[in-house]
């Protein structure tokens with residue numbers, strides 16, 4: 322079985338739910354406390370043993386390239402001002418030269434299309450895909466949990482979370498087979514079904530380990546839900562031909578592509594932050610006292 326060495330970070334989306342913030346700034350550069358979303362995803366991939374980082378970008382996304390690049394002037398100024406901690410915070414995030422590639426998805430035709438754009442760089446190997454706007458707070462990084470599961474099962478693995486049935490129309494949903502509570506055999510996948518039609522409430526979250534055959538399926542360039550080229554549809558065609566599992570990961574996922582989820586992530590990460598945790602707790606207590614009880618008249 323081939324080891325998972327490569328990861329794709331699709332960052333070509335428009336981020337319309339965050340306009341006007343995302344007019345000139347990529348959604349993936351929005352900070353949760355003091356780190357941009359994309360950095361959390363890259364750190365997670367590193368911790369899972371990823372060696373090659375493939376960013377599928379689009380117009381207006383060059384801030385991501387600058388973020389993972391050496392900044393001579395800034396580093397020099399921090400040295401001169403003796404700001405050691407700040408210097409470390411930017412020096413430690415640099416990828417090893419040659420291990421990071423940026424390529425353009427010229428048109429945002431969907432997640433499946435973004436992944437397909439990386440086909441010639443992945444070639445004949447399994448590949449991880451991480452969506453930075455799904456931020457996961459866990460003791461063991463989510464992708465590492467998935468790589469450990471992959472070493473036992475092989476094939477394809479998606480991160481899975483149970484959601485309230487009324488939310489199934491926002492996700493790719495599993496038709497589950499054998500299920501031991503953590504690892505679920507995937508018998509089918511449906512993109513954004515109506516709650517009444519959803520085959521379960523187990524939904525796919527933005528972490529995937531996929532076999533290279535996914536690119537043959539994406540070659541068809543077929544559009545699905547929302548008239549986009551959907552990764553879910555291509556994955557669904559691998560089921561039955563290769564092992565396919567969902568992993569209910571340990572940890573808490575925040576949907577940072579959505580305003581409320583993004584605020585929630587900031588609160589959770591602020592509370593756990595070594596510098597500002599106690600302050601964040603005080604702020605929340607203060608707000609709590611100011612809030613009217615739920616259901617009280619305005």
Ligand code: UTP
Nearest residue numbers: 331332333334335336337338429430431432435
């Ligand atoms: P979203 O569905 O969140 O779309 O994409 P979006 O464009 O980023 O944001 P909204 O809905 O307009 O606010 C999920 C992930 O897939 C990537 C996005 O960058 C995000 O990480 N994506 C989506 C692409 O890379 N290319 C696409 O064509 C579509």
